[in-house]
Amino acid sequence: MTSGRSAAAAVLLKFALALLVGLIAGAAGMQRYLKQPDRVVERFHRLYHARGAQTFNNTFWLGVPTQKLPLDLWVFQELIFALRPDVIVETGTYHGGSSYFYATLCDLMGHGRIITVDIEDYPNKPKHPRVTFLHGSSTDPRIVEQVRSLIHAGETVMVMLDSDHRGSHVGEELRLYGPLVTPGSYLIVEDTHFNGHPILPKFGPGPWEAAREFVAANPQFQVDRTPEKFLFTFNPSGYLKRTGR
Ligand SMILES: C[S@@+](CC[C@H](N)C(=O)[O-])C[C@H]1O[C@@H](n2cnc3c(N)ncnc32)[C@H](O)[C@@H]1O
Structure with a gap:
């Protein structure tokens, strides 16, 4: 026992x-x-x-689809409020959700307008008096000229690149739209997370690579990592601040 x-x-x-x-x-x-x-x-x-179907392809601003990470939208809101740009230029309109978001912020601030470009003309985009839709490729010289003609001398300009994410196209956009960004403002290269940063490792050179090349050749722009404060962003190293002329 x-x-x-x-x-x-x-x-x-x-x-x-x-x-x-x-x-x-x-x-x-x-x-x-x-x-x-x-x-x-x-x-x-x-x-x-x-889980794109559940996340970025299922994100809406006031009912309009927007392919953005909400944390990035919040950071955009902070930058737009701080800078009070006269003009926000966006390449890649899609269904108009992101431009509608910027327009709503401009309404709340009582200031600013948006020029947005897309090669496709998606139906049912929300109309808003602060938003001008341009239809064509962002690198088409006629479109670039139209964008330039809609910006007046002395205006503060912010640019968001969110169209064709292949490195060659983004590189061309940076060359064409970078000079529009005014000192102190931002050139936001979106979806720098492609090509293994950290998603889609087989994408090939994309926004990240184009942005790096652009910054190396244009020292008046610097990568600002402070907008990455929420740790997770679709745009790592994609917030380029124009610090010089
Ligand atoms: C990622 S979506 C834009 C998302 C939108 N900014 C949003 O947050 O809801 C990319 C868009 O770029 C457009 N696009 C593709 N190639 C383009 C080009 N060469 N010029 C302008 N837009 C282009 C596509 O038609 C598509 O609507």
Whole structure:
């Protein structure tokens, strides 16, 4: 009887020890994992993109689809409020959700207008007195000329590039639209997360590569990483601030 009891106690002790060792190992593993917050962000970023139907293709501003990360929209709001641009130029209108978002902010501030360009003319875009829609390729010289003609001397200009994300196209947009950005304002190169930064590793040169090349050749622009404060952005290293003339 006594030996039966001590055998049971020994089994119980072994079990308790194994549980303790397991708990300690698990906690250590979790600590190691949490010490790499960038990995957590990166994994969440990939998951967010992989679930596009639930996330970025299911995001709306006042009922209008917008292919944006809400954290980025919030940062845009902060930049627009701080800079009070006279004109926001956007390439890549899509259904008009992002330009509608900017127009709503301009309404609240009582200031600013938007020029948005798309090669496709999507139906049912929301009409807004502050928004001018241009139909054509963002790199078509006639479109670029139209955009320029809609900006008056002395106006503060902000530019968002969100059209064809291939590096060659973004590079051309940067060359054409970069000079419109006024000192102190931003040239936002969107979707720099393509080509493994961290999504779509096989995309090939995209916005990230084009932005890097542009900044290297145009020292009046600097990558500003402060707008990445919410840790997760579709535009890593894509917020280019014009610091010089
Ligand atoms: C990512 S979507 C834009 C999303 C939109 N800014 C939003 O946040 O809802 C890209 C858009 O770029 C347009 N696009 C593709 N190539 C273009 C080009 N060469 N010039 C202008 N727009 C282009 C596409 O038709 C598409 O509507």
